[in-house]
Amino acid sequence: MRIPTLFMSLAATVALAQSDPIPEFTKDDARRILVAQDWENVTVIAVINGVSRDKVASPSLSHALALAYRDGKWHDLKFDTYYDRDLGWFTYESGDAKFRIWTREGYREIERRIGW
Numbered sequence: 646m647r648i649p650t651l652f653m654s655l656a657a658t659v660a661l662a663q664s665d666p667i668p669e670f671t672k673d674d675a676r677r678i679l680v681a682q683d684w685e686n687v688t689v690i691a692v693i694n695g696v697s698r699d700k701v702a703s704p705s706l707s708h709a710l711a712l713a714y715r716d717g718k719w720h721d722l723k724f725d726t727y728y729d730r731d732l733g734w735f736t737y738e739s740g741d742a743k744f745r746i747w748t749r750e751g752y753r754e755i756e757r758r759i760g761w
Contacts, residue, residue: 670694670707670726670734677749678726678736684713697725707734 672689679687690710697706705728713720726734735748742757 665730667704667728668733670709670728672709674734674749675709675711675726678734678747679711679713679722681747681749681751684711684715684720684722686712686714688712698723704728 670692672692675689675692676687679689688711690712692710693708695704695706696702696708698708707726707728709722709724709726711722711724713722724736726736728734732746732748733750735746737744737746739745744755746753746755
């Protein structure tokens with residue numbers, strides 16, 4: 646019974662090794678996402694790769710801490726980012742059949758339309 650389990654573990658390891666590696670989320674990525682969210686004077690304090698705010702571990706998760714200015718006051722920001730092969734690193738909010746997505750390249754809103 647050990648041989649099939651060992652074989653399956655080895656096959657899974659080989660399959661993961663063959664996929665493209667997830668790039669590291671950087672302080673510059675975090676700063677660009679916050680700027681896309683209209684934050685000013687952004688200072689990224691830390692980026693914790695591989696874990697979310699809820700302490701979920703995955704290479705496609707990252708958590709960041711920053712200070713930034715908006716609406717006439719300073720804010721301490723704690724936010725999670727996610728990795729998608731098409732979007733790269735991103736953060737989002739959702740509701741009422743739409744998603745708002747921020748990436749290092751900017752902002753986009755995706756709305757559900759009839760026929761979608």
